[in-house]
Every structure is written in structure tokens, then in C-alpha cells.
Amino acid sequence: MKNIFYLFVFSFVVSTTVAQQKAVEYKDGSQVLSGISVKPAKALKGNPGILILPAWMGIQNHEKEVANQLADLGYQTFIADIYGIDQRPASTKEAGAKAGYYKKNISEYQKRIQLALDQLVKQGGNRDAIVVIGYCFGGTGAVEAARTNMKVNGIVSFHGGLGRDESRTIEVIIPKVLVLHGADDNFVPKEEIEKFQAEMRTAxxxxxxxxYANAVHAFTEKSAGNDNSKGAAYNEKADKRSWQAMLDFLKEVL
Structure with missing residues (x-):
């Protein structure tokens, strides 16, 4: 009987201290989207929210792990679905085409990001205390959230693209911006970086x-392997350092 009692107490404690993860369907016109909401077991004061923008393959284990880790720290998190519930890429070739489409049709990407922000707030995130973070393609989206002055406190781009159509007007940027970049990332040309930095100054x-030294593209993604010669590879030191940089940024802006 005593063992049953202890088992009940243990089960109760576990059930009340584990973040709650659920799929959330929403729409962009007729396109059904399905993001993931993770509610912290114990939210930080003010219910700050983090929107996670996935890399080019869409919602994967990496984004889910990040969402759970942030929820464990007390942040309400939401992983955006950019492509749509029936539009998930089945290969890197498909992912490249889909991500390329949204980079060329940037207003559609911006709209999908805003719809996900709305869902984050509906799920309990404080609309006045939000940070957008993104990986690779999602890092590009995070920068777009800043460029268009979405109602967020800041953005964090992990090994994201930084390019901008030069015909676009540079507006004053209100959200704080943190870009975490591999020093040897050849996916983002030097010219693109220089133009981005000039844009930030103008804005x-x-x-x-x-x-991060010795880091190439996708340095936070363990599934990328560890061969830098491939252009995309995991770097444990850069991963840990960039995670800490993000946490410090979150404390500052939220």
C-alpha cells in the first residue's frame, strides 16, 4: 500500500512539473497550418513567449528539443509551421525549393510568421514580451520579423541568411537583433554580411x-554531422556558446 502511495505522489509531481506540448492547427486562407505549442509547467513572471522558426525542412526534432528546453526555463513557446500541414518537404531538394519560394516572396513568409506570433499569444504568451528565434531558413525569418518591426522585443538568428532585396526601403528597426554566425559559414557570402551590417547601421x-570559430552552417544541428568540408556541420562548442548568448539576450530584452 505504501509503494502505491509513493507511486501516486511521484506520478502527480511528474505530471505537474513537465511542460505540456500540443499541436495547434490554424489557417492562412484555405491553407491549414499546424504548429506546436509548449506550455511551461511553471511560467516565468509576465509569461514571456518565444516563437521558434524552423530550418528549411520544417518542424523537426531539433526545434522540438529547443522548445522543450525553453519551456523548462519558464518560457511559453510556439513552433511555427511555415509551409502547411500537407506541404512538408520530403527531401532536401523539396526543402530548398520551398524555402527559396518564401525568400523570393518575402511578404508571404512575413505573413506566416505573423500568424504564428498570433498563435503564440493565443496559447498564453505575453504579447508585450516576445522574442523570435530561428535556425537557418528560420534565422532569415527572424531577421525579417525585425525588418518589418513585428511586435516583438527582439530576434535571434542562428546561422541564418541575411540577404535583403536592395529595392526594399530600409526602415528604422525597433526590436533588438542578435545574429549568431559561424565564422566559416560559406553559405552566407561576405558581401551579404557586409550589406546586412550596413543595413543595421542605417536602420x-x-x-x-x-x-564562432571553426563553425560552418547549421552548427547547432547535431544531425548535420561533424564534417566541416560539407559546408554544414554540428559544432558542440559553438552550439553551447550560442545557446548561452541567446539566454543572456532573453534576460536582457524580456
Missing amino acids: KADWQMVY
């Missing part, structure tokens, strides 16, 4: 850009 942004 009078509060921005930071941190470089």
Missing part, C-alpha cells in the same frame, strides 16, 4: 553579431 538598430 539605427540595436544589433549584435557574434562569430
Whole structure:
């Protein structure tokens, strides 16, 4: 009987201290989207929210792990579905085509990001305390959230693209910007970085850009392997350092 009692107490404690994860369907016109909401077991004061923008393959285990880790720290998190519930890429070739479409049709990407932000708030995130983070393609989206002054406190781009159509007007950027970048990332040309930094200055942004030694593209993604010669590879040191940089940023802006 005593063992049953202890088992009940243990089960109760576990059930009340584990973040709650659920799929959330929403729409962009007729397109059904399905993001993932993770509610912390114990939210931080003010219910700050984090929107996670996935890399080009869409919602994968990496984004889910990040969402759970942030929820464990007390943040309400939401992983955006950019492509649609029936539009998930089945290969890197498909992912490249789909991500390329949204980079060329940037207003559609911006709209999908805003719809996901709305869902984050509906799920309990404080609309006045939100940060957008993104990986690779999602990092590009995070920068777009800043460029269009979405109602967020800041954005964090992990090894994201930084390019911008030069015909676009540079507006003053209000959200704080943190770009975490592999020092050896050849996916983002030097010219693109220089133009981005010039843009940040023109936009009078509060921005930071941190470089990580010996890190190439996708340095936070364990499934990328560890061969830098392939252009995309995991780097444990850069992963840990960039995670800490993000946590410090979150404390500052939220």
C-alpha cells in the first residue's frame, strides 16, 4: 500500500512539473497550418513567449528539443509551421525549393510568421514580451520579423541568411537583433554580411553579431554531422556558446 502511495505522489509531481506540448492547427486562407505549442509547467513572471522558426525542412526534432528546453526555463513557446500541414518537404531538394519560394516572396513568409506570433499569444504568451528565434531558413525569418518591426522585443538568428532585396526601403528597426554566425559559414557570402551590417547601421538598430570559430552552417544541428568540408556541420562548442548568448539576450530584452 505504501509503494502505491509513493507511486501516486511521484506520478502527480511528474505530471505537474513537465511542460505540456500540443499541436495547434490554424489557417492562412484555405491553407491549414499546424504548429506546436509548449506550455511551461511553471511560467516565468509576465509569461514571456518565444516563437521558434524552423530550418528549411520544417518542424523537426531539433526545434522540438529547443522548445522543450525553453519551456523548462519558464518560457511559453510556439513552433511555427511555415509551409502547411500537407506541404512538408520530403527531401532536401523539396526543402530548398520551398524555402527559396518564401525568400523570393518575402511578404508571404512575413505573413506566416505573423500568424504564428498570433498563435503564440493565443496559447498564453505575453504579447508585450516576445522574442523570435530561428535556425537557418528560420534565422532569415527572424531577421525579417525585425525588418518589418513585428511586435516583438527582439530576434535571434542562428546561422541564418541575411540577404535583403536592395529595392526594399530600409526602415528604422525597433526590436533588438542578435545574429549568431559561424565564422566559416560559406553559405552566407561576405558581401551579404557586409550589406546586412550596413543595413543595421542605417536602420539605427540595436544589433549584435557574434562569430564562432571553426563553425560552418547549421552548427547547432547535431544531425548535420561533424564534417566541416560539407559546408554544414554540428559544432558542440559553438552550439553551447550560442545557446548561452541567446539566454543572456532573453534576460536582457524580456
